[in-house]
Amino acid sequence: MTSTEMFVRAALVGVGGTIILDLYTFILQRFFGVPATNWQMVGRWIGHMPKGEFVQPAIGQAKPVPGEHALGWAFHYGIGIGYGLLLLAIWGAGWFRSPSIVEPLILALVLLVLPYFVMMPGLGLGPAGSRTPKPNVTRLKSVIGHSVFGIGMYLTARLLETTT
DSSP states (O other), X not given: OOHHHHHHHHHHHHHHHHHHHHHHHHHHHHHHOOXXXXXXXXXXXXXXXXXXXXXXXXXXXXXXXXXXXXXXXXXXXXXXXXXXXXXXXXXXXXXXXXXOSHHHHHHHHHTTHHIIIIIHHHXXXXXXXXXXXSHHHHHHHHHHHHHHHHHHXXXXXXXXXXXX
């Protein structure tokens, strides 16, 4: 397998994990009323960064930016692709030839540091969601969501393994 094919496979693993996560959150929202991440607000947060505004005290009250909904979703999938590429960078092509569930779960859980200490504070939710109405629920949702994402990356890698 060429390096280009390996990069494409890693990106697809990240996209697949993101799709699995989105299906999981859709089911939680649709059938159990559990709110999903509002990617429009994430897009608004990203959209203010070029102006040097990295932290919003209350993202819902920040000035809307053009295309914020699409920007948020693109960011979401871009992060998924980045995680797939990190799998390749850390564990190499061998993992993609014979994937196991441990590595993507480790990656997904270790990288909880990003939503806890970058995204949540940037959106005005405080470190690890400390300014949300139920901080421990927010944290648990992130742990479970990242775990589902890691499982989704593994399942996608297994699917790609069987198609080549």
